[in-house]
Amino acid sequence: MTTASPGRLPVAPVAGVPARFAVGQDEPVLASCRFDLDAALRFADGWIVLTPHRLLSDDPETGRPPPDGHPFEWPVDATAELDVHLRAAVGRIELLQAGRVAVQWRFTAARAKGVHALEDAFDQLVHGRPGAEAPRPGEAARTIAAPPSKALDDEDGESGPRASWKSLIRLTGFARPYLGMAVVGGLLSLASTAAALVPPYLTMPLVDRVLIPRQQGAPVPFSTVWWYLGGLLLAATLAWLLSWARTWTLAWVSERIAANLRVSTYAHLQSLSLDFFSGKRTGDLMARVGNDTDRINLFLSVNVLTFVSDVLLVALTAVVLVTLNPLLAAVTLVPFPFVVWLAYTVRARLRRGFSRASIAWADMTSVLADTIPGIRVVKAFAQEHREIERFKVANDRVLDANDRVNVTWSFFGPLVSLFSELGTLVVWAAGAWLVFGGTVTVGGLTAFLAYITRFYTRVESMIHMVPATQRAAASAQRIFDILDCRPTVAEPPHPVPLGTVRGRIEIDGVHFRYGAREILHGIDLTIEPGEMVGLVGTSGSGKSTLANLVCRFYDPSSGSIRIDGIDLKDVSIKEYRSNLGCVLQEPFLFFGTVAENITYGCPDASREQIVAAARAAGAHEFILALPAAYDSRIGERGGSLSGGERQRLSIARALLVDPRILILDEATSSVDVETEAAIQAAIDRLVTGRTTIAIAHRLSTLRRADRIVVLDGGRIVESGSHDALLATGGAYSRLYHAQSKEADQPAVIS
Amino acid sequence: MTASPVPPPGDFPAFASYRLEQSGHGRLRFTGSDGVMHDNVDVIHAFPVSAPQGAVAIIATDGTELAWIESLETAPEPLRTTLERELSVREFLPVIDRIEGVSDGEPADWTVATDRGPRRFKVAHADDIVRCGDDSVLITDTDGIRYRIPAVARLTTRERHLIDKAT
Numbered sequence: 016m017t018t019a020s021p022g023r024l025p026v027a028p029v030a031g032v033p034a035r036f037a038v039g040q041d042e043p044v045l046a047s048c049r050f051d052l053d054a055a056l057r058f059a060d061g062w063i064v065l066t067p068h069r070l071l072s073d074d075p076e077t078g079r080p081p082p083d084g085h086p087f088e089w090p091v092d093a094t095a096e097l098d099v100h101l102r103a104a105v106g107r108i109e110l111l112q113a114g115r116v117a118v119q120w121r122f123t124a125a126r127a128k129g130v131h132a133l134e135d136a137f138d139q140l141v142h143g144r145p146g147a148e149a150p151r152p153g154e155a156a157r158t159i160a161a162p163p164s165k166a167l168d169d170e171d172g173e174s175g176p177r178a179s180w181k182s183l184i185r186l187t188g189f190a191r192p193y194l195g196m197a198v199v200g201g202l203l204s205l206a207s208t209a210a211a212l213v214p215p216y217l218t219m220p221l222v223d224r225v226l227i228p229r230q231q232g233a234p235v236p237f238s239t240v241w242w243y244l245g246g247l248l249l250a251a252t253l254a255w256l257l258s259w260a261r262t263w264t265l266a267w268v269s270e271r272i273a274a275n276l277r278v279s280t281y282a283h284l285q286s287l288s289l290d291f292f293s294g295k296r297t298g299d300l301m302a303r304v305g306n307d308t309d310r311i312n313l314f315l316s317v318n319v320l321t322f323v324s325d326v327l328l329v330a331l332t333a334v335v336l337v338t339l340n341p342l343l344a345a346v347t348l349v350p351f352p353f354v355v356w357l358a359y360t361v362r363a364r365l366r367r368g369f370s371r372a373s374i375a376w377a378d379m380t381s382v383l384a385d386t387i388p389g390i391r392v393v394k395a396f397a398q399e400h401r402e403i404e405r406f407k408v409a410n411d412r413v414l415d416a417n418d419r420v421n422v423t424w425s426f427f428g429p430l431v432s433l434f435s436e437l438g439t440l441v442v443w444a445a446g447a448w449l450v451f452g453g454t455v456t457v458g459g460l461t462a463f464l465a466y467i468t469r470f471y472t473r474v475e476s477m478i479h480m481v482p483a484t485q486r487a488a489a490s491a492q493r494i495f496d497i498l499d500c501r502p503t504v505a506e507p508p509h510p511v512p513l514g515t516v517r518g519r520i521e522i523d524g525v526h527f528r529y530g531a532r533e534i535l536h537g538i539d540l541t542i543e544p545g546e547m548v549g550l551v552g553t554s555g556s557g558k559s560t561l562a563n564l565v566c567r568f569y570d571p572s573s574g575s576i577r578i579d580g581i582d583l584k585d586v587s588i589k590e591y592r593s594n595l596g597c598v599l600q601e602p603f604l605f606f607g608t609v610a611e612n613i614t615y616g617c618p619d620a621s622r623e624q625i626v627a628a629a630r631a632a633g634a635h636e637f638i639l640a641l642p643a644a645y646d647s648r649i650g651e652r653g654g655s656l657s658g659g660e661r662q663r664l665s666i667a668r669a670l671l672v673d674p675r676i677l678i679l680d681e682a683t684s685s686v687d688v689e690t691e692a693a694i695q696a697a698i699d700r701l702v703t704g705r706t707t708i709a710i711a712h713r714l715s716t717l718r719r720a721d722r723i724v725v726l727d728g729g730r731i732v733e734s735g736s737h738d739a740l741l742a743t744g745g746a747y748s749r750l751y752h753a754q755s756k757e758a759d760q761p762a763v764i765s
Numbered sequence: 766m767t768a769s770p771v772p773p774p775g776d777f778p779a780f781a782s783y784r785l786e787q788s789g790h791g792r793l794r795f796t797g798s799d800g801v802m803h804d805n806v807d808v809i810h811a812f813p814v815s816a817p818q819g820a821v822a823i824i825a826t827d828g829t830e831l832a833w834i835e836s837l838e839t840a841p842e843p844l845r846t847t848l849e850r851e852l853s854v855r856e857f858l859p860v861i862d863r864i865e866g867v868s869d870g871e872p873a874d875w876t877v878a879t880d881r882g883p884r885r886f887k888v889a890h891a892d893d894i895v896r897c898g899d900d901s902v903l904i905t906d907t908d909g910i911r912y913r914i915p916a917v918a919r920l921t922t923r924e925r926h927l928i929d930k931a932t
Contacts, residue, residue: 608814608815610812610815622811622812622815622816622819622820623820626811626820636824636828636829636830637828639809639822639824640828642909643810643813643814643911644810644811644813644822645811645812645815646812646813646815648892648895
């Protein structure tokens, strides 16, 4: 086939391609990519553009536009080939014409995605391969609907000073359901603050009208004194009651916000695709869901509460001060701007410090989450010491991060105290002078001093808010990092109803890349309903990847997988998976009873169904031998059971779901040959009447397979029945004979 | 290890076709419909905690299942009486009447009064104390012996506090 006619080919968006690649209306740009290395592997930035007839590019030698401004070009015909090699970080693109290298470009792994897209478009153009196609009209929309999951930013990520406020403001979204209570709490704050301001106001006339006249020999007007004292008592009681109600109300609200946040984060984690988890450390995620939400709770319940009342008190005190004596008030407030300025400068430093501390804490949790499940390996290799050392190192990092914050904080805190002392000093000096001048009474000065002490105490306590805010903002940011990750395997906006499937699987030109590495290079395979297909191949040949794609744990990079003719991307993931049963190499059992583990995929199953599934899985008898039969508790990961027993429980679990499609991923490879025989009977019962994809190293597991597909290097190299494949003497027969020789007796394949 | 596929429940012999009887020294003898006798068979509750009146299996000494009784409640006499008597012997499950004390830490020392007399035992971990849905609590000690508290609500405040602390 020669160059395809432009009319048949879809026009890809030309967005971003520089103007020097201007091609005519009749020559659409099929694909473009950038290469970022020159011939001497120095960084550069050049473009390659593919049209139906030509490949255009900047100078491959320099990675720059050619001096005359016109890109280089090579014709694309049926003899042209584009080879992409990627070794570690550096890749090479070769254009071959009639078998000879016409030109070479170099790129780093950072550009691999674009390069592969160009390669796919090229192959589609030249060979008309259906799998590696340019985006179809419907697909473009989907790409937009499912942007790749944003990487979690472990570093502080110079997100700027606004980021901390942004994430705190986003927190208020979680407060919306409790708005009423929050408003009540705010009003209570206001009231209790006002009540707290009454006492100094009452001391003023007490000094001026009672104490000083008494010193000068006047009689004591007891009725007024009682009145003043009563007022003081009343104000104190009222302030106490109000602040009690306020504390309770706001704590109630913040507990709920934090609880909401925890559940939202966890629920969101559950919705994320598998690739998110493969790149994350368990401990880090646990720290985010646990510690960071708790820190936010503390912030909301204690710090915000105090802060709100502080702000109110400072504002109200300022008002009272000004009404008492504007001049004195002005003098008093002189140090205040300095305090604010100090708080501002120290803020950024503290935020970085707390963010570092949070990350250090997560690292420490990660060590725990790593080593405790792996304790058998640790002990077997006698590495307890090293693990303790590792923990110590992580712990020292926490210590160090906290120390650094404390240095800033310990210097800053007393400095603020100094300013408030200075404020009081100013009032004494200016106040005494005003009293001498007769413009202020002694009582007025006393009240003023009482107010100013309160004022600066509150300012000091407000300053505590700075680190607390930064700490909470760092935590909130870490939580929103998770909440902002979109699952890479996205639910379609309008899912096609699937119902119970018949189980026909069509794998059509499927390519799959993980990062820059291409793992599957165009797989075409159709599996009929009820057929059992065995996938065979060496490690890394792509067997498990293919199974993961069928489970829709990932989406293919190009090509499609259809179930009963419907593209997997168009059906609801939940609905599809309810048709799916998986038995994996390492059966995961949850902490709970045997019965609970069997009913994991189907919690409503009756006891009769549980027993029937266990019988069919060959698990019934060993379950009865457990201390409490089906009600026996099994420890974390099924510690008290053998590998074969755990596997049979997981088979029972799959059987109970009664799936139409079954994935057996090395279901028997972790058990010995004798146990395998026992499990095999259970598996045979399991696969009957279901579309099955079975992956196996041990070929004897596949004796019931209708068809065996041999994968090598991400391609299907052989396919056929056991006997037919043996007869051809290809890869399968080599594998088979190698295994038969290994075993004492020939593997049982009938 | 027995690998023989277990026939589905429907294939099990009907009640009338086999006999279960005492054969001296507290041993049970099972005579199948085919006339084959199995001595010293075992009687096992499938769901001893969640459905004590539910399914029961009769198991030979090698672990093979001989018979399956779907529900103890609907089992005919005298089979039911035999089964219940055997199960009560087999399932040693003292009921805790009173909690005298629980030590701090793990393992914790429990001092209790049961319907079978006073007892001290150790509980390795909080996970070994399981609260069941019906307000009862099931405790497994370090030796695998289980104890039952039928109703938490009927305990004293102090006893409830001890359980809360331990779980």
